[in-house]
Amino acid sequence: MSTSTKQDAYAAVPDAQGRFGEYGGKYVSETLMAALSELEAVYAELSVDEKFQRELDDDLTHYVGRPSPLYEAVRWSDMIGGARIYLKREDLNHTGAHKVNNTIGQALLAKHMGKKRVIAETGAGQHGVATATIAARLGLECQVFMGEEDIRRQALNVYRMKLLGAEVISVTSGSRTLKDAMNEAMRDWVTNVDDTFYIIGTVAGPHPYPLLVRDFQCVIGREARAQCLAQAGRLPDALVACVGGGSNAIGLFHPFLNDEDVAMYGVEAGGHGLATSDHAAPLNAGTPGVLHGNRTYLMQDDDGQIMHTHSISAGLDYPGVGPEHSWLKDIGRVNYVVADDDEALRAFHTLTRVEGIMPALESSHALAYAEKLAASMTPQQMIVVNLSGRGDKDIHTVAQIDGIEF
Amino acid sequence: MSRIAGCFQKLAEEGRTALIPYVVAGDPRQAFTVPLMHKLVESGADILELGVPFSDPMAEGPVIQLAHERALANGTTLSKVLAMVSEFRKTDSTTPVLLMGYANPVMHMGYRNFANAAVAAGLDGLLTVDIPPEEVDGINGELQRVEMDNIFLVAPTTPDERIARIASRASGFIYYVSLKGVTGAGNLDTVEVASRVGAIRRHSSLPVAVGFGIKDAASARAVAQTADGVVVGSALVNTMAEVIERGGESDAAIAAAASLLGDIRRGIDSPA
Ligand SMILES: Cc1ncc(COP(=O)(O)O)c(C=O)c1O
Numbered sequence: 001m002s003t004s005t006k007q008d009a010y011a012a013v014p015d016a017q018g019r020f021g022e023y024g025g026k027y028v029s030e031t032l033m034a035a036l037s038e039l040e041a042v043y044a045e046l047s048v049d050e051k052f053q054r055e056l057d058d059d060l061t062h063y064v065g066r067p068s069p070l071y072e073a074v075r076w077s078d079m080i081g082g083a084r085i086y087l088k089r090e091d092l093n094h095t096g097a098h099k100v101n102n103t104i105g106q107a108l109l110a111k112h113m114g115k116k117r118v119i120a121e122t123g124a125g126q127h128g129v130a131t132a133t134i135a136a137r138l139g140l141e142c143q144v145f146m147g148e149e150d151i152r153r154q155a156l157n158v159y160r161m162k163l164l165g166a167e168v169i170s171v172t173s174g175s176r177t178l179k180d181a182m183n184e185a186m187r188d189w190v191t192n193v194d195d196t197f198y199i200i201g202t203v204a205g206p207h208p209y210p211l212l213v214r215d216f217q218c219v220i221g222r223e224a225r226a227q228c229l230a231q232a233g234r235l236p237d238a239l240v241a242c243v244g245g246g247s248n249a250i251g252l253f254h255p256f257l258n259d260e261d262v263a264m265y266g267v268e269a270g271g272h273g274l275a276t277s278d279h280a281a282p283l284n285a286g287t288p289g290v291l292h293g294n295r296t297y298l299m300q301d302d303d304g305q306i307m308h309t310h311s312i313s314a315g316l317d318y319p320g321v322g323p324e325h326s327w328l329k330d331i332g333r334v335n336y337v338v339a340d341d342d343e344a345l346r347a348f349h350t351l352t353r354v355e356g357i358m359p360a361l362e363s364s365h366a367l368a369y370a371e372k373l374a375a376s377m378t379p380q381q382m383i384v385v386n387l388s389g390r391g392d393k394d395i396h397t398v399a400q401i402d403g404i405e406f
Numbered sequence: 407m408s409r410i411a412g413c414f415q416k417l418a419e420e421g422r423t424a425l426i427p428y429v430v431a432g433d434p435r436q437a438f439t440v441p442l443m444h445k446l447v448e449s450g451a452d453i454l455e456l457g458v459p460f461s462d463p464m465a466e467g468p469v470i471q472l473a474h475e476r477a478l479a480n481g482t483t484l485s486k487v488l489a490m491v492s493e494f495r496k497t498d499s500t501t502p503v504l505l506m507g508y509a510n511p512v513m514h515m516g517y518r519n520f521a522n523a524a525v526a527a528g529l530d531g532l533l534t535v536d537i538p539p540e541e542v543d544g545i546n547g548e549l550q551r552v553e554m555d556n557i558f559l560v561a562p563t564t565p566d567e568r569i570a571r572i573a574s575r576a577s578g579f580i581y582y583v584s585l586k587g588v589t590g591a592g593n594l595d596t597v598e599v600a601s602r603v604g605a606i607r608r609h610s611s612l613p614v615a616v617g618f619g620i621k622d623a624a625s626a627r628a629v630a631q632t633a634d635g636v637v638v639g640s641a642l643v644n645t646m647a648e649v650i651e652r653g654g655e656s657d658a659a660i661a662a663a664a665s666l667l668g669d670i671r672r673g674i675d676s677p678a
Binding site: 034 | 538
C-alpha cells in the first residue's frame, strides 16, 4: 500500500455501516436500532457544527483544565537509561482520568437531544465518576451500572458518584464486572430509550459509539502531537497506552496514524499471565466474535461464550476491545502487547517514588511496557506514554496487596 | 413450504392463533428439555422456541437471564441444543422448532457449519436477537441454502419504512416485540400492540407473532385478537424455576409448565 492510500484508509473507517474492515457494526436488538440511527444523525450534524464544537472546547478548557501537560519524566528516564519518556498527563484532568473528555462530549449530545436522563456502565468507576460529574453540572438524572465485584474493589469511586448525586446500581448477573454492567446498561436503555441517553465509556458498543468516543478522545493525541513538536522539536518514536476498551489508546494514537515513523504499542492486561486464563488480553489471546453490539476480538470459549477475565485493574477487566483496535491489529499499524499484574504494580510504585506521580493501575500497564521499551532504545529517542488516570482510586487495592488495612 | 409456514397456514384455515412457548434449552438440566418439549406440544404448543444459552443475554430480563446461567453452568452448548432438537425429532416430525439466541455462539460455530448442523437436526428457524437486517448478509445466505427460516424482530421503535426492509429479509414469521424492554417486563399495552401489528401487515404478508410481556391467559387472549401467534417465555421459565427451587422434581416442574400453557391455550381459543 502506498502512503496516500494508507492515509485514505485511516480516514475512511468506520464506513457508513460503522465497520472498521470486518469489525464494528451494529449488532443490537431491533429496539435500539432507531435510537442508534437518531444518534448517528445528530452526531453527523453536530460534529461539524461550529457552535457545538466551541461549546465542547470551552468545557474542555475551563471545566476539564485542558490542555493536559506533556511532562518529561526526567528522573525516571535517567534511571532507565534508554529513550526519553514523556507522560501525557490525563491524570490531571478534572475527575482524574481521560474519561471526562468523552463524557463531556456525550453529555452535550444528550443535552442537544433533549434527554433528561443519562446512564453509564463503569468498571474502575472512573467513567461513572466522570458521567456523574457532568450530569451534576448539567442537572441530568444519572444512574450508573457497576458490577458487584467492582463496587467492592472501587469503594471510593462508588461513594464519589453518590456524593455527586448519581445512583449506583449494583449488577449481580454473570461475572459481576464491567461486561455485565454494560449488559445491564443496555437493558435499561432498551426499556427507557425515549428519555435516556446511554453514555458509553469506551470505544466499544454499536456504531456510532466507537466513532464518537474516538473523536472525543482524539483531543489527547492532537495536543500531544503539537506538544511534542513544540517541546522536543520532533515527533516521538513511539506511543504507549493501556487498552481496556481502548479509548485512551485510540485518543492518543489516532492523530498520529499517518505519521508512519511513529510506532504504537497498545498494552493489554496480562493478569496472571497469558499462559493462564486469568487475563484480559483479547487482542493478544482472543478471537473475533460479537459482543456488546460490535464485532471485535474477544475472550471466548469453544462454544462462543464470553470468558471470565482478570486484571488487577478494574478498568482493563473487559473481555472485548474497541473494533478499531482489532482492525489496527490486523493491518499491523499498532502492536498489541501485554503487561501483567506484577509488572503493573511495580510500575505503579516506581513512578510514585521516582516522579511523585501516582498513576492509575490501568495506566501502570502502559508504564510497565514503556519501561521495557525505553530500555531497548537510545537516549536520542523519545516515547510518549498516555498517563490515562491518577492512582488515588487504587490506593485501597495496593494497600491490601501490601497487607495494610485502613 | 417450510414447517413453520405450513403450521401458520393450517392454523389460519382453522381460525386459530399459534401458541409458541419459549424455554431455555438445558435449563435446569440437559435431560429436562426434550421431555419438556413433548409435554408442551401435548399441552397446546404449535411451535417450540428454544433459547440458546449465552453468557451475555442482553435482551433478557432477570428470569430468563438466570435460566441462561443455569444452562451454561451444566455445560449446555449450541451443539448440545441442536442434539436436543435431533432427539425431539425422533418422535415428533411435525411441530416446528426454532432457536432464539445471540450472534456469537452461531458465528463462532460458523454460519455454514451451523446451517448444516441445524438442518440435519431438523431445526426449522433461527432468531438471532442481535443480528438486525444491517448485519444479516453473512448468515442469511447460509440459512437460505438449507431452507431454514430466519425470524426477525420488529420493535415498538421500528419506523414504518424499516418494517419493509426487515420483512424483505425475513421468512417464516415476523416476531413483534410487544414492549420497549427486556423479556418478562410488565408494561404490555395491547392497544398499542394491535396498532403496530396492523402496521406490520401493511408491509408484509408473513404471519406476525407477538412476544415479550405475555404472562397469562388474559394477556395472551388480548394479543391473540390481532396476532397470528403468541409467544410466552418468562412466565413458563419462572413457573418451572419456582418448582425446582422448592425442591420439586423435574416431572413436577414440567407438569406446572404444561398446566400454565394449557390455561393459556384455553384463553386464546375461547370464543370472544
Ligand atoms: C485511568 C484509566 N485508564 C484506562 C482505562 C481503560 O479504558 P480505555 O481502554 O477505554 O481507555 C480506564 C477505565 O476505567 C481508566 O479508568
